Amino acid sequence: MAGLLAATPDQAEFLVELLDHGLLIETGEPGVYGRGGGFERIREAFDRLVSRVAEPDGAEAMRFPPVLPRRHFEASGYLKSFPHLAGTIFSFEGTEQEAIEQEDVAHRHGDWSGYQRMTDLVLVPAACYPVYPAIARRGPLPPGGLAIDAGGAYVFRHEPSADPARLQMFHQREMVRLGEPETVALWRNSWRDRAEEVLTRVGLDAHPEVAADPFFGRAGRMLAANQRAQELKFELLIPIAGPEPTAVASFNYHQDHFAGTYGITMADGSPAHTACLGFGLERITLGLLRSHGLDHTRWPAAVTRQLWP
Amino acid sequence: MAGLLAATPDQAEFLVELLDHGLLIETGEPGVYGRGGGFERIREAFDRLVSRVAEPDGAEAMRFPPVLPRRHFEASGYLKSFPHLAGTIFSFEGTEQEAIEQEDVAHRHGDWSGYQRMTDLVLVPAACYPVYPAIARRGPLPPGGLAIDAGGAYVFRHEPSADPARLQMFHQREMVRLGEPETVALWRNSWRDRAEEVLTRVGLDAHPEVAADPFFGRAGRMLAANQRAQELKFELLIPIAGPEPTAVASFNYHQDHFAGTYGITMADGSPAHTACLGFGLERITLGLLRSHGLDHTRWPAAVTRQLWP
Numbered sequence: 001m002a003g004l005l006a007a008t009p010d011q012a013e014f015l016v017e018l019l020d021h022g023l024l025i026e027t028g029e030p031g032v033y034g035r036g037g038g039f040e041r042i043r044e045a046f047d048r049l050v051s052r053v054a055e056p057d058g059a060e061a062m063r064f065p066p067v068l069p070r071r072h073f074e075a076s077g078y079l080k081s082f083p084h085l086a087g088t089i090f091s092f093e094g095t096e097q098e099a100i101e102q103e104d105v106a107h108r109h110g111d112w113s114g115y116q117r118m119t120d121l122v123l124v125p126a127a128c129y130p131v132y133p134a135i136a137r138r139g140p141l142p143p144g145g146l147a148i149d150a151g152g153a154y155v156f157r158h159e160p161s162a163d164p165a166r167l168q169m170f171h172q173r174e175m176v177r178l179g180e181p182e183t184v185a186l187w188r189n190s191w192r193d194r195a196e197e198v199l200t201r202v203g204l205d206a207h208p209e210v211a212a213d214p215f216f217g218r219a220g221r222m223l224a225a226n227q228r229a230q231e232l233k234f235e236l237l238i239p240i241a242g243p244e245p246t247a248v249a250s251f252n253y254h255q256d257h258f259a260g261t262y263g264i265t266m267a268d269g270s271p272a273h274t275a276c277l278g279f280g281l282e283r284i285t286l287g288l289l290r291s292h293g294l295d296h297t298r299w300p301a302a303v304t305r306q307l308w309p
Numbered sequence: 310m311a312g313l314l315a316a317t318p319d320q321a322e323f324l325v326e327l328l329d330h331g332l333l334i335e336t337g338e339p340g341v342y343g344r345g346g347g348f349e350r351i352r353e354a355f356d357r358l359v360s361r362v363a364e365p366d367g368a369e370a371m372r373f374p375p376v377l378p379r380r381h382f383e384a385s386g387y388l389k390s391f392p393h394l395a396g397t398i399f400s401f402e403g404t405e406q407e408a409i410e411q412e413d414v415a416h417r418h419g420d421w422s423g424y425q426r427m428t429d430l431v432l433v434p435a436a437c438y439p440v441y442p443a444i445a446r447r448g449p450l451p452p453g454g455l456a457i458d459a460g461g462a463y464v465f466r467h468e469p470s471a472d473p474a475r476l477q478m479f480h481q482r483e484m485v486r487l488g489e490p491e492t493v494a495l496w497r498n499s500w501r502d503r504a505e506e507v508l509t510r511v512g513l514d515a516h517p518e519v520a521a522d523p524f525f526g527r528a529g530r531m532l533a534a535n536q537r538a539q540e541l542k543f544e545l546l547i548p549i550a551g552p553e554p555t556a557v558a559s560f561n562y563h564q565d566h567f568a569g570t571y572g573i574t575m576a577d578g579s580p581a582h583t584a585c586l587g588f589g590l591e592r593i594t595l596g597l598l599r600s601h602g603l604d605h606t607r608w609p610a611a612v613t614r615q616l617w618p
Binding site for chain 2: 032034118119
């Protein structure tokens with residue numbers, strides 16, 4: 001098992017409260033929890049609120065399962081930036097005798113990894129990843145590009161943590177914009193305002209920040225500095241638990257990275273630009289529970305009116 | 310890659326129609342598709358219809374992510390019955406130098422499996438699996454047991470197929486009953502009737518059948534015969550594409566298997582019995598599209614009234 005990321009006493013205490021109230025459900029693995037009905041009602045209500053705010057975009061709905069073809073993932077550059085966070089899917093393709101041996105070792109909780117072979121699938125690391133190859137298949141973008149609503153999709157990050165706000169599998173409420181550089185930049189700016197406003201409307205004290213991804217290793221420090229200098233990533237942060245505020249939404253401007261990787265062009269053959277926006281639905285739910293109390297039926301009316309209009 | 314399961318001409322043609330109409334979205338991997346907005350509206354409407362039919366059960370809502378602690382999975386017996394269908398999650402925990410090598414091999418679409426190590430997580434093979442350990446943690450069941458609504462959760466089956474009704478990742482709309490043997494048997498019988506009725510209400514020609522799981526290998530044939538003889542599994546089948554009808558709902562009576570594995574007992578210490586019911590939401594959506602046409606706005610009013618009341 002990967003090293004367990006520690007939690008602050010505040011975060012550890014919050015997790016215990018969430019488990020005691022049946023909002024999260026223990027599985028025995030850090031960062032992997034079931035969700036009780038109360039938690040889900042809040043998460044789904046915020047998801048629908050985002051859909052209402054997104055309506056003017058007229059985005060096309062696309063939903064993807066939490067697995068991605070390995071070939072697309074290999075081309076994406078993710079393994080360069082975040083090799084430590086990716087999850088790959090292995091499976092068994094052996095004989096009957098090997099199946100018996102594998103089960104025998106596994107049943108004793110021994111090491112049965114040798115019986116497993118890499119499949120053609122990996123876990124989706126960010127909800128926008130399956131969108132780019134799907135759009136590329138259609139040929140050149142129409143003038144003005146495309147807005148895609150990728151819904152609230154499960155994504156995987158291999159970072160076991162005792163902080164309830166750092167899950168190994170969580171829902172990203174994701175929107176993607178593809179088109180001319182100016183179109184994409186305008187869309188990103190409009191969402192930076194709309195995202196801050198929607199968080200404020202539900203009583204969360206959000207503030208924007210220029211940010212960088214948690215790139216791996218020494219080379220990663222340069223990538224992060226470059227990302228910050230070019231202001232390619234913005235986050236919205238809210239207080240949840242712990243001394244620092246937590247990022248609950250992020251905007252990434254990829255310039256022509258994904259378009260170049262998968263071959264997404266405008267009608268005139270020029271490379272498209274892309275940007276995406278993801279809300280971390282579990283983190284926002286946790287922020288709401290922390291700010292307004294663990295029983296959502298007792299939240300301020302101004303907040304519940306927004307979530308359950 | 311595992312051998313690709315063939316499709317009949319009828320199934321292959323149906324897949325092309327679904328892709329052409331934007332109901333499914335090609336990813337390049339058989340059995341892994343995105344879903345367009347039209348597909349999702351139908352899937353979500355049937356999901357809600359099941360919730361309305363399930364209301365009298367007063368089930369407790371629990372939702373789990375599509376990953377499961379490996380320790381629970383190892384204890385479950387799944388690897389004995391279905392080693393060929395399971396998916397395990399691997400990840401990278403190496404040095405910076407190894408990360409560079411891994412990315413280099415992966416970028417060339419070479420074999421980078423040697424850089425990946427087994428994690429403590431596997432993919433959820435059936436939506437009820439995370440429920441049993443979670444209930445076991447609570448201690449003995451109350452008299453009358455418990456009904457759990459596990460929602461419409463993504464599950465994984467490693468069986469790449471050209472048949473659109475055989476997906477590698479799909480939603481199971483799952484209900485679980487735990488309690489005294491008589492309680493569980495009554496619940497299962499009531500759902501056998503309700504499930505057939507709900508499929509009939511949306512214009513699907515469903516019929517029930519005693520069934521067996523696709524157990525692995527020669528030993529599996531005996532398990533299957535035993536399961537049939539004891540009538541532990543029932544399925545509801547509808548015509549989709551191909552010569553044979555397709556199972557779209559299944560009822561499994563586990564007797565005390567899961568209770569024994571995870572230690573679920575009644576207050577008097579006797580082992581609980583468990584049963585589950587899963588609707589295959591994508592298969593039902595495909596059945597509806599096949600029966601009523603690819604444009605749901607033109608379906609018979611008697612059907613749409615049930616789905617969008």
